[in-house]
Amino acid sequence: MPIRPEVTRLSSKGQIVLPGAIRHARQWEAGTEFLVQETPEGVLLKPIAKPGQGTARIEDVAGCLKPRRAQVSLDEMNAAIATEAAKRHARGRY
Template sequence: METSKLSSKGQIIIPKAVREAHHWWAGMEFVVESSGDGVILRPRKPFPTTRLEDGVGCAGYEENFMVK
């Protein structure tokens, strides 16, 4: 078990072994969630989650299109 200390600026160092195990690098963004008596740290997804329906209009699809 690794330990770290909170700085006066509110920063905490994630031990190198943990960063390497999760493939985290400098500048990576994280989502921080409060959970019970601790926090959950998750890497932020580079793009928002989308659904197929959200992108269909980009392809010029028309629902009432009829083939002759």
């Protein structure tokens, strides 16, 4: 991303227009929210990622995929484990 200074102006309503080249390069669309932080060098704008953008937390996506096969009960799992252990024991594996 080229670093080229751009000039903008603060409006009477306290608004600043971000130059189109910067908005395009950063893929910022209308409605993008920013965290505004004062720093020793000036003011820092950080876009706030909305759900579905950038990184996601496990809490945001848990359960969104459908299971590929039918759900199995705990009793069915225990039975399958016992059956497999018995087969391995019969083969002398344990």
